[in-house]
Amino acid sequence: MSENKPAPAKKPAMSIEKAQKARRKFLHSAGLTGAVIGLSLLGYIPVTSAKTPRLRPPGALNESDFLSSCIKCGQCVQVCPVQAIKLGDLKDGFGVGVPHIDAREQACDFSCDAVQCILACPTGSLTYKKPGFLNIREGALLAAAPILKAKEKDAEPTLNLKERIGVARLARPESCLAVQGKGFKGEARSGSFKGKMRYMDVDRWKPIPVREHPYDVPLCDLCVRECPVKDAIALKPVKGADGVERMTPVVLEPCVGCGVCEMICPAEPAAIVIDAQATWKEA
Amino acid sequence: MSRFTDLFMGMLGAAPKKPKKISERVQKIMFLKYEDKDRYIKEKLHARAHHDVSHKWRNRRWAVLIATNLLFVLSFWLDIQLLEGSLTASRFAGFHLIDLNSALQIMLAHKHIIVNLFIGTFTVFLLWVLLGGRTFCSWVCPYHLVSELTEKLHLMLVDRKIVTDHEFHRGTRTVFWALFALLAIVTGYTVFETLSPTGILSRALIYGPGLALGWVGLLLLFEVFYSRRAWCRYICPIGLTYGAVGSISPLQITYHVEHCFHEGDCRKVCLVPHVLEVTVKGRASDETMGLGPDCTRCGLCVDVCPTGALRFEVKGLSKLL
Numbered sequence: 001m002s003e004n005k006p007a008p009a010k011k012p013a014m015s016i017e018k019a020q021k022a023r024r025k026f027l028h029s030a031g032l033t034g035a036v037i038g039l040s041l042l043g044y045i046p047v048t049s050a051k052t053p054r055l056r057p058p059g060a061l062n063e064s065d066f067l068s069s070c071i072k073c074g075q076c077v078q079v080c081p082v083q084a085i086k087l088g089d090l091k092d093g094f095g096v097g098v099p100h101i102d103a104r105e106q107a108c109d110f111s112c113d114a115v116q117c118i119l120a121c122p123t124g125s126l127t128y129k130k131p132g133f134l135n136i137r138e139g140a141l142l143a144a145a146p147i148l149k150a151k152e153k154d155a156e157p158t159l160n161l162k163e164r165i166g167v168a169r170l171a172r173p174e175s176c177l178a179v180q181g182k183g184f185k186g187e188a189r190s191g192s193f194k195g196k197m198r199y200m201d202v203d204r205w206k207p208i209p210v211r212e213h214p215y216d217v218p219l220c221d222l223c224v225r226e227c228p229v230k231d232a233i234a235l236k237p238v239k240g241a242d243g244v245e246r247m248t249p250v251v252l253e254p255c256v257g258c259g260v261c262e263m264i265c266p267a268e269p270a271a272i273v274i275d276a277q278a279t280w281k282e283a
Numbered sequence: 284m285s286r287f288t289d290l291f292m293g294m295l296g297a298a299p300k301k302p303k304k305i306s307e308r309v310q311k312i313m314f315l316k317y318e319d320k321d322r323y324i325k326e327k328l329h330a331r332a333h334h335d336v337s338h339k340w341r342n343r344r345w346a347v348l349i350a351t352n353l354l355f356v357l358s359f360w361l362d363i364q365l366l367e368g369s370l371t372a373s374r375f376a377g378f379h380l381i382d383l384n385s386a387l388q389i390m391l392a393h394k395h396i397i398v399n400l401f402i403g404t405f406t407v408f409l410l411w412v413l414l415g416g417r418t419f420c421s422w423v424c425p426y427h428l429v430s431e432l433t434e435k436l437h438l439m440l441v442d443r444k445i446v447t448d449h450e451f452h453r454g455t456r457t458v459f460w461a462l463f464a465l466l467a468i469v470t471g472y473t474v475f476e477t478l479s480p481t482g483i484l485s486r487a488l489i490y491g492p493g494l495a496l497g498w499v500g501l502l503l504l505f506e507v508f509y510s511r512r513a514w515c516r517y518i519c520p521i522g523l524t525y526g527a528v529g530s531i532s533p534l535q536i537t538y539h540v541e542h543c544f545h546e547g548d549c550r551k552v553c554l555v556p557h558v559l560e561v562t563v564k565g566r567a568s569d570e571t572m573g574l575g576p577d578c579t580r581c582g583l584c585v586d587v588c589p590t591g592a593l594r595f596e597v598k599g600l601s602k603l604l
Contacts, residue, residue, distance in 0.1 A: 013384075029452040037462055043477040044470075065439070068392040068471045071385050072482055073372035074490055075514070078359050087486060089493040094472040094493055096372075097486055122372045122379055123389055124397035131395065172377060 030140045031147050043093035052094075054100040055166055055259060055276035057085050058108060058159075059118040063277060065283055070125040072097030076117035082196045082207045084108045085117060085260075101165075103259025110148055110228045111198035111207045112256065115161055128160050128185065139279025140164055143209040145254050147230040148201055157257075159229075166257025167278040168223075168233065170249055176271035178222035178235060178247050184220040187211045188266045195263050197226065209266065223249050223261035233261060253280055286568075296454025299560035302568035305511040309570055310421060312541050327544045334589035340582025347422050352488055357491050368470040370423070370485035371476070372403060377404030383411070384524040385482070388475055391467035405575030408528060414580075416529015420515065420522050421554075421581035425488065427498070430506055430515060437507045449510045453557065462521040480514065481521060490492075505534040512554055518603040522579075530576035533563070536585060542592035549584035549593060559584060563591070573598065581597050 005234075045264050053063060059078055060066050077085045084106045088095040103106055107250075123132065128159050130136060131235040145158035173179050196207040215222060219235075227233045230253040238248040249261070250274060259274045293299055317323060354366045355373070367374045371385040381403030390396055412421060421427050440446040463475040476482055480502055480517075483495040506513050515522060539562050545564040550556040558574045561567050585593045 025450065025452050028449060029455040029458075032451055032513075032517065033455060033458055033462070036459065036467070040463075040466070040474045040478050043472065047472070064471060065393065068473065069389055069395070070473075071372040071381065071389055072473075072476055072486065073368040074486060075374065076370065077369040077490060078367050079363075087490055087493075090495040090498060094470075094474065096477050097482060120367075120374075122368070122374070122381060122399045122403055123393075123399070124395075133395075144572075176501060197396055 012162040016191045018133055018145070020023070020269050028212060029117050046091060046271070047095060053277040054088075054095070055103055055257065055274055056181075057099050057101060057117045057126055057260070058115045058161055058165055058256070059111060059121075059128060059163070060165060061125055061130065061131045061134055062128065062137060066125055067098060069123050070098045071123045073122065074099070075120040075122065078125060079112070079116040079120045080108075080113045082106055082109055083130055097193070101259060103262040104270060107197075107259030107261075107263040109197045109207065109260050110150070110159065111205070113148070113151060113205075115159060118160075118217035129162060134165060139281055142256065143253055146232070146254055149228055150198070152230065161256060164256045164280065166259070166274040166276045167280055168251045168255050168257065168259075168272055169275050170251070170271060171268070171273045171277075172269070172271045173240075173248065175269075176249065177247060177267065179271075181246060183216075183218045184222065184266055185214075185216045187214050188222055188264050197260070218265065219247060221249075222266060226260055226264045228258060228260055229256055232256065255280070286572075289335050289524055290573075291527075291530055292577060293557055294523070294530075294577035295457045299557050299566070300422040301566060305565075305568050305569070307524050309540055309567055312570065313565075315416065316541075323544075327546075328506055330589045340595075344422050344581060345428065348425070348428050352485070355485065356488050358451050362560075367597050369482070369489050370425075371482050378406060380407050380410075382521070382527060382565050383481055384521040385476065385552070387524060388473040389468050391464055392473050393457055394468075405544070411525055411528050413534070414525065414529075414531055415532035415534045415578075416525035416576060417522055417579040418534075419525045420494070420527065421579040423442075424481050425533070429499075430503060433503045433507050437511050440507065441511075446508050451510065451513065453517065454518040455521065459518050460523045463520050466533060468480075479519075479521070481519075502527075515544055515554060522577075522596060526576045532587065533600075534574075535573040535575075535596065535598060536578055536580060536582070536593055537596045538567065538572045539592050539594070540570055542590040544590060545568075546589075549589045550588070552587050554579060554581065554582040555584075582597070 004042050039041050056066055061069060062257040074087055077087060084101050085099045086102060088098045088100060090096055091231050093096065096161060118128055142162060142164055146161055147157045151157040156159045177184055178185055193211050195210045197210050198207040199213055202208055221235050224235050226231050231252055233249055233251050235247045236250045238250065257274050261272045262274050265272050290301055355369060358364055358366045365376060370382060372381045377400050379399055382401060383404060386400060386404040441448055466474040478498065481501045483499055487493060487496055502514055543562055545562060549562055551557045553559050555577045558578045561572050582595065585595060
């Protein structure tokens with residue numbers, strides 16, 4: 001490129017020992033840097049290889065935006081009356097400390113009557129209204145603000161929620177009691193189950209353990225009965241593969257993906273599940 | 284100004300410099316100190332003999348550190364809602380408090396700032412400007428306390444020649460700061476938070492332990508058997524972020540050359556001994572000198588100094604009083 005310039009005046013020579021020591025220190029430091037950065041990048045593995053997406057709390061941004069904006073403080077965990085929100089661990093990679101919901105263990109039953117996790121979030125990872133530049137995925141947007149059954153008679157019956165976090169799906173129709181034409185008597189979940197829910201006929205504000213609220217219904221409709229959102233699910237006669245018409249839970253557009261149906265389903269494993277981060281598709 | 288720059292560069296990793304000019308007052312002090320060698324030695328031994336080894340600042344600091352973290356834990360466990368959240372972001376009696384480094388990582392990764400984030404960051408910024416940036420490290424960070432204890436173990440093993448301390452270049456931390464910032468921008472993830480023992484420990488205390496504690500354990504083992512206090516000294520970008528903020532803080536530990544016998548006890552206990560370079564004979568250019576932004580204000584040097592040459596002071600205030 002350019003002609004060789006004469007070498008600049010040499011610095012006072014360093015003793016060989018000192019120079020070696022400095023060199024070793026530099027190499028060690030470079031090694032440390034490489035090792036720590038390498039380890040931190042292992043966080044990619046769970047994020048990119050995740051087979052099933054996590055169910056995020058209400059108002060969550062799209063997954064990659066959610067992971068980048070969450071400050072991992074757990075304030076959403078602290079305000080939830082039923083402790084539905086859990087934080088990710090090291091096996092979640094970059095998702096360490098990021099909130100998620102395991103609907104089968106404890107669904108979001110909206111017993112806070114609003115979505116207080118959104119209010120608690122300091123960074124806008126959970127938000128009432130997404131800023132314009134963060135795109136809304138097709139089918140994530142709810143057609144109308146969901147009406148909370150518990151607030152139906154209030155002046156303001158809706159939840160301030162614009163997007164769904166998932167959609168319920170009858171994953172195992174063969175194990176659904178309604179499809180089998182069976183009723184249900186007893187505790188929805190086994191006696192050791194810790195999940196809680198708010199029952200309007202018990203106490204509007206105080207969630208109680210699901211196991212303390214037994215049922216006795218001629219045809220099992222627990223998912224429909226306990227769904228907190230109005231018109232999100234209904235029992236309808238549907239023709240099965242054998243051509244026989246049976247009562248079947250049918251998920252409707254207002255479904256926000258809260259997971260109560262999955263938690264309450266007495267079948268083991270649950271006949272109805274939430275597809276986390278799924279969007280609404282007209283059948 | 285140049286002293287400020289030197290200290291700041293020292294925090295980033297530059298080797299401490301010898302002063303170009305030593306004030307006449309200091310020259311006189313040094314002359315008087317060494318005028319009579321016998322008297323000097325006598326005074327030194329006298330000071331040493333009459334030094335009550337106190338743990339005043341250490342005890343205060345541990346009390347504050349434990350109380351702060353306990354307040355987080357109890358706020359959730361007992362649902363008293365006074366200090367909600369964890370060290371990365373919280374709400375104290377309703378006021379947003381957001382860790383500066385976590386906020387920075389998020390802004391770089393997410394490339395968007397919302398009002399609450401800004402307010403919380405500003406509150407914490409003000410707090411640490413007043414208290415001195417790296418005060419966070421030694422007075423709040425739970426990892427600091429844990430590694431302070433394992434550091435003792437490390438020093439004991441070094442003492443018995445079972446392990447040797449491997450030093451890295453102090454500039455490594457600056458490289459890490461830049462790399463983690465770059466990774467946040469490029470990947471769009473807050474990569475640093477995956478490894479941050481501050482966040483992991485804080486969350487483990489409040490929300491219960493998890494696998495991530497294994498990583499913290501490995502770090503501690505590395506520090507016990509390989510390199511003294513390696514995470515805080517050479518890696519953690521939180522310390523550097525707060526150090527930069529604290530560089531303009533009025534609260535600091537000051538060094539008074541007149542009282543110093545240059546024995547170096549302070550440098551042995553210090554987490555960042557380069558800030559105490561000024562206590563080496565001939566390195567102080569002024570009568571009193573602040574220790575600079577990398578100092579965590581832990582007070583170990585204040586406790587260990589037999590002559591009171593190191594003190595907690597508010598800049599300018601001691602002259603007024």
